[in-house]
Amino acid sequence: MITKAGSQRRNLLLILILSSIIKFVDFFSLTMKLNLALAQINTRLGNIQVNLDKHITLARQAFQDGMDLLVFPELSLTGYILQDLVPTVSCRPGVEDPVFHHLLDASRDIDLVVGFVDEDARHRFYIASAYISRGEVIHVHHKVYLPTYGLFDEGRFFAPGDSVRAFDTRFGRFGMLICEDFWHASPPYILWQDGADMLLFSSASPGRGLTAEPKLESSAWVEHTNRAYASLFTVFVAHANRVGFEDGLNFWGGSTVFDPDGKLVAQAPYFEEALTKTEIDLNQLHRTRARLPLLRDERPELVQRELERILHGN
Amino acid sequence: MEINLSVDPELVRKILTEFIRSEITRVGFTRAVINLSGGIDSAVSFALAAEALGPQNVLAIRLPYKTSSADSLEHAQMLIDQFGCPSLTIPITEMVDALIAREPGMSEIRKGNIMARARMIVAYDQSEAFKGLVVGTGNKTEILLGYTTLYGDSACAINPIGDLYKTQVRHLARALKIPELIIAKPPSADLWAGQTDEGELGFTYAEVDQLLYLLVDQRYRPVEAVEAGFDEKFVRQVYERVRRNQFKRVLPPIAKLSSRTVGYDFLYLRDWGT
Numbered sequence: 292m293i294t295k296a297g298s299q300r301r302n303l304l305l306i307l308i309l310s311s312i313i314k315f316v317d318f319f320s321l322t323m324k325l326n327l328a329l330a331q332i333n334t335r336l337g338n339i340q341v342n343l344d345k346h347i348t349l350a351r352q353a354f355q356d357g358m359d360l361l362v363f364p365e366l367s368l369t370g371y372i373l374q375d376l377v378p379t380v381s382c383r384p385g386v387e388d389p390v391f392h393h394l395l396d397a398s399r400d401i402d403l404v405v406g407f408v409d410e411d412a413r414h415r416f417y418i419a420s421a422y423i424s425r426g427e428v429i430h431v432h433h434k435v436y437l438p439t440y441g442l443f444d445e446g447r448f449f450a451p452g453d454s455v456r457a458f459d460t461r462f463g464r465f466g467m468l469i470c471e472d473f474w475h476a477s478p479p480y481i482l483w484q485d486g487a488d489m490l491l492f493s494s495a496s497p498g499r500g501l502t503a504e505p506k507l508e509s510s511a512w513v514e515h516t517n518r519a520y521a522s523l524f525t526v527f528v529a530h531a532n533r534v535g536f537e538d539g540l541n542f543w544g545g546s547t548v549f550d551p552d553g554k555l556v557a558q559a560p561y562f563e564e565a566l567t568k569t570e571i572d573l574n575q576l577h578r579t580r581a582r583l584p585l586l587r588d589e590r591p592e593l594v595q596r597e598l599e600r601i602l603h604g605n
Numbered sequence: 606m607e608i609n610l611s612v613d614p615e616l617v618r619k620i621l622t623e624f625i626r627s628e629i630t631r632v633g634f635t636r637a638v639i640n641l642s643g644g645i646d647s648a649v650s651f652a653l654a655a656e657a658l659g660p661q662n663v664l665a666i667r668l669p670y671k672t673s674s675a676d677s678l679e680h681a682q683m684l685i686d687q688f689g690c691p692s693l694t695i696p697i698t699e700m701v702d703a704l705i706a707r708e709p710g711m712s713e714i715r716k717g718n719i720m721a722r723a724r725m726i727v728a729y730d731q732s733e734a735f736k737g738l739v740v741g742t743g744n745k746t747e748i749l750l751g752y753t754t755l756y757g758d759s760a761c762a763i764n765p766i767g768d769l770y771k772t773q774v775r776h777l778a779r780a781l782k783i784p785e786l787i788i789a790k791p792p793s794a795d796l797w798a799g800q801t802d803e804g805e806l807g808f809t810y811a812e813v814d815q816l817l818y819l820l821v822d823q824r825y826r827p828v829e830a831v832e833a834g835f836d837e838k839f840v841r842q843v844y845e846r847v848r849r850n851q852f853k854r855v856l857p858p859i860a861k862l863s864s865r866t867v868g869y870d871f872l873y874l875r876d877w878g879t
Contacts, residue, residue: 336877
């Protein structure tokens with residue numbers, strides 16, 4: 292026979308056990324993982340249908356492999372040196388667009404970053420990246436720095452974007468930049484100050500710069516700076532680069548993920564197509580920033596004041 | 606001043622074999638044809654093509670003229686045997702001499718150009734017969750100096766070695782296991798007996814490659830190249846030679862009349878749609 296007091300004791304015990312289990316669960320639920328994949332692909336120059344099929348196939352494969360997010364390179368739906376093809380391959384990111392219709396459908400299973408030519412309502416063309424998730428366009432970034440020098444001629448064919456904004460995803464606050472955007476130090480800095488803990492970089496980077504080293508100078512430069520951004524801003528930096536050729540230009544691949552300590556956590560091979568998968572431990576942000584509070588101590592007002600002085604003389 | 610032109614041969618080999626495979630297969634071909642002179646440039650292009658496409662898919666053509674050195678023919682055969690590619694030997698003497706005979710006393714330059722263009726005709730004819738694209742063999746040094754016959758040896762569908770100086774082609778040749786006697790012999794167009802590139806140009810590849818690297822790759826002004834230790838006369842001579850030969854490096858200009866003109870505002874890559 293169970294007495295009333297015995298029953299109360301038992302209930303109390305149950306509550307204690309339950310609450311400690313909850314605490315235990317709570318303690319471990321802080322562990323936040325993101326399964327990230329980089330689609331290091333070749334593209335068909337100016338053939339959206341073929342490129343779209345490749346996106347859908349890879350999205351399906353990445354989802355089946357348990358990935359949460361798949362990042363494609365710059366202009367992944369169109370190819371890079373478009374020149375007079377630009378107006379013939381443009382999209383409008385949204386469900387009415389025949390290309391985005393399929394991509395948004397695929398994004399019900401897995402978040403996607405895709406590269407495309409965005410044509411705005413007034414028919415200006417931008418090099419763009421879209422973050423899409425659960426059937427919706429979450430954010431579109433227009434490339435703000437269009438290289439128009441050396442082998443590059445983007446300014447001739449595209450309009451430059453005029454904003455750099457972080458955005459919220461189901462995994463935290465992210466930022467996107469496209470190629471030349473992250474050859475400049477300010478866009479990653481702005482995204483950092485706007486709350487991005489994960490920088491998603493995409494590029495179609497032509498390989499160049501031959502030395503006695505087994506790595507092209509362009510590859511070494513990009514890896515060097517991406518590691519620097521991760522270290523200086525204590526953020527994750529994921530970079531999806533292209534492979535293949537367009538006429539004599541090679542795209543070198545070698546896509547990377549660096550963690551907030553600046554450690555290389557994943558790298559795709561050079562020059563080969565690859566679906567590179569990695570598990571990101573978002574708790575590394577906690578550990579790194581507990582050790583190294585660069586974000587806490589950063590003084591954007593000081594930067595603003597000094598820029599005001601430099602630009603406007605006040 | 607230390608100028609290091611060495612390259613990592615494995616990196617270059619990877620990029621160039623992928624380039625050949627990509628640019629030939631994307632337009633629906635699987636094969637290549639290449640004129641083998643027995644010299645180092647065509648040997649390197651040939652080895653890269655054989656690796657990229659498989660030796661059975663690369664047709665090597667030997668095109669001797671009656672005054673060609675026996676070594677050239679023999680060295681080309683060594684490469685054909687080494688890589689196990691199909692080959693043809695088509696002497697050009699008859700077709701070349703038919704034209705030369707029309708004008709007694711023709712200059713060596715004209716005869717040389719006729720030979721180079723006769724070889725081009727054979728290569729493009731075999732291109733159709735073998736269903737393979739013509740792979741070029743011109744290096745960066747000769748392209749910059751214009752040391753080439755327009756529509757002759759410079760004619761090709763793709764050129765894998767056109768961004769490598771002669772010095773760098775030599776580095777790559779060793780990694781591709783090109784026989785040492787081909788690498789070591791004095792470069793020659795072999796258009797007349799005793800002709801050598803360096804004799805004709807008046808300087809060595811080792812010298813001019815270093816200067817071109819500063820002027821072209823490193824964007825040195827001529828005066829800075831002189832400050833870096835190069836002889837002023839040599840700098841002026843090379844700079845002028847590069848300038849004068851620009852016409853060999855571009856398509857012939859079209860006189861613009863309409864609102865959209867090929868070459869000016871009708872802009873597509875060759876790889877358009879592929």
